Amino acid sequence: QAQSDWWKGAVIYQVYPRSFQDTTGDGYGDLAGVTKRLPYIASLGVDGIWLSPFFTSPMADMGYDVSDYCNVDPMFGTLADFDALMAEAHRLGLKVIIDQVISHTSDQHPWFVDSRASRTNSKADWYVWANPKPDGTAPTNWLSVFGGPAWEWDGVRKQYYMHSFLASQPDLNFHNPDVQDVLLETVRFWLDRGVDGFRLDTVNHYFHDRLLRDNPPLFDEESFGLDASDVNPYGMQDHLYDKTRPENVAFLKRFRALLDDYEGRATVGEVGDGARSLKTVAAYTSGNDKLNMCYTFDLLGPDFSAKHLRASVETFGKVVTDGWVCWAFSNHDVVRHLSRFSESAEEQVRVAKLAICVLASLRGSICLYQGEELGLTEAELAFEDLRDPYGIRFWPAFKGRDGCRTPMVWETGKPNAGFSSAEKPWLPVPYVHAMQAVDAQERKPDSVLNHYRAVLSFRKGHGALRDGDMHFIKTNLDVLAFTRQKGDEKLLFVFNLTREAVEFPIPKAMRVTDILPMPGFAPLFDAGIVTLEGLDVFCGVVA
Numbered sequence: 001q002a003q004s005d006w007w008k009g010a011v012i013y014q015v016y017p018r019s020f021q022d023t024t025g026d027g028y029g030d031l032a033g034v035t036k037r038l039p040y041i042a043s044l045g046v047d048g049i050w051l052s053p054f055f056t057s058p059m060a061d062m063g064y065d066v067s068d069y070c071n072v073d074p075m076f077g078t079l080a081d082f083d084a085l086m087a088e089a090h091r092l093g094l095k096v097i098i099d100q101v102i103s104h105t106s107d108q109h110p111w112f113v114d115s116r117a118s119r120t121n122s123k124a125d126w127y128v129w130a131n132p133k134p135d136g137t138a139p140t141n142w143l144s145v146f147g148g149p150a151w152e153w154d155g156v157r158k159q160y161y162m163h164s165f166l167a168s169q170p171d172l173n174f175h176n177p178d179v180q181d182v183l184l185e186t187v188r189f190w191l192d193r194g195v196d197g198f199r200l201d202t203v204n205h206y207f208h209d210r211l212l213r214d215n216p217p218l219f220d221e222e223s224f225g226l227d228a229s230d231v232n233p234y235g236m237q238d239h240l241y242d243k244t245r246p247e248n249v250a251f252l253k254r255f256r257a258l259l260d261d262y263e264g265r266a267t268v269g270e271v272g273d274g275a276r277s278l279k280t281v282a283a284y285t286s287g288n289d290k291l292n293m294c295y296t297f298d299l300l301g302p303d304f305s306a307k308h309l310r311a312s313v314e315t316f317g318k319v320v321t322d323g324w325v326c327w328a329f330s331n332h333d334v335v336r337h338l339s340r341f342s343e344s345a346e347e348q349v350r351v352a353k354l355a356i357c358v359l360a361s362l363r364g365s366i367c368l369y370q371g372e373e374l375g376l377t378e379a380e381l382a383f384e385d386l387r388d389p390y391g392i393r394f395w396p397a398f399k400g401r402d403g404c405r406t407p408m409v410w411e412t413g414k415p416n417a418g419f420s421s422a423e424k425p426w427l428p429v430p431y432v433h434a435m436q437a438v439d440a441q442e443r444k445p446d447s448v449l450n451h452y453r454a455v456l457s458f459r460k461g462h463g464a465l466r467d468g469d470m471h472f473i474k475t476n477l478d479v480l481a482f483t484r485q486k487g488d489e490k491l492l493f494v495f496n497l498t499r500e501a502v503e504f505p506i507p508k509a510m511r512v513t514d515i516l517p518m519p520g521f522a523p524l525f526d527a528g529i530v531t532l533e534g535l536d537v538f539c540g541v542v543a
């Protein structure tokens, strides 16, 4: 594999800096803390990290509301701390991807402060401003992802501005070339500082419909299995405006052209576009001249069935022939997957071990979210503990995203499990998590942590897993069966994701030449039949 293709099939570990390691005792994680823990991350056998935002921010959306793209928020440290992090990561052979949240800024960003001051200033058109409809209501019926209309009235300009997320996160106007230019300058700033790539937040939100057409209402179930009508009193909508239009694609080409001035840099775009995601991902990643890969919400829901996994992965394989996908079961926006996928506390360890086997055998790159390698479950928090504005708004129908953002747990016996010496960190450390801290799991050979290491090393050891072909096998059984193949190496995987045992006959056209047990699993194989227990996996070399 060429060095410049490092991202293709890579395993990327997502760090949420605010909750990773506090070195100052203020109760918030910081960049120096990430640096301190990089040897641990390297010990997992991952290829790199994705750092959630650490830029200057009023933190209305935990840093996804940036007020200075080219600086580090004092909460997280300084640019010098960032440089030290980069140097240590590279010394350890880890790539560093940073989060670029450029679809919107904070309302405290100087650009927006200028833009809102008058209708005639030089940045007047840098954001999406519009007059009310003739009846005095908002310009369109568009909705904010975080609830309510996507428009906020501004008393000074006497106009509305658009916000896809919080009202304190105004959307930039990408139709204005000056906006594109200034954003690409900030991207260059980080390229020059040596970052290996970017995760592009809400990349399908960059452009808006300039014709300001109302959207037809639509119930869209993408919101993490929650009934959308419970979460958002306005319901969800489909967009008339097609996010794969020429202007969207042209900007991604500009972005890529900039990256191509540098060696080995990569992008992963976050595409939460509901049923349209397939088409959007294909359009954004085709032709090797736009994004390198996209990240979708397909595996972030409650469904861990063979049917669902197959439907998602197989259709992406068919449609995104010319691009590359990045899969994840967890991130900082969704309920931790153990809490979504397991049916009882007793089976959690087994589900954790099986889930990483599934993820590690898929065609695509994969993102792990800090703490999943410890088998952490979603933290149960009281309303008083909540910090996520999205959760605070919709509690208790939607409890928000704090339950997956509680601190990493390092040392069982220490206050806050070694995360922070503060009396009260920004979110509490659940007692059950402290019991699962890294130090305790290091000592246990069969811990979830050591299992992750073994599985990631298994993936590394087989080129077919990293970027080989993937073919699903026709079967009437409720199993996820596929082959991965590269060159002479052809591996067969059979996953039983149900709780019932199942017998799977090896297809006639195949011959198992070797059994290659995935770490932690050893189903019976006899006379061409695999007997899988509930929650089990078979892997064999086939000819």
Ligand code: TEU
Residues within 6 Å of the ligand: 061, 064, 065, 101, 145, 165, 201, 202, 272, 332, 333, 334, 401
């Ligand atoms: O998320 C984009 C996104 O669509 C999510 O808002 C998702 O729908 C929501 O979290 C459901 O729980 C990105 C970031 O990952 C998220 O943390 C930010 O809040 C959001 O963008 C706005 O920047």
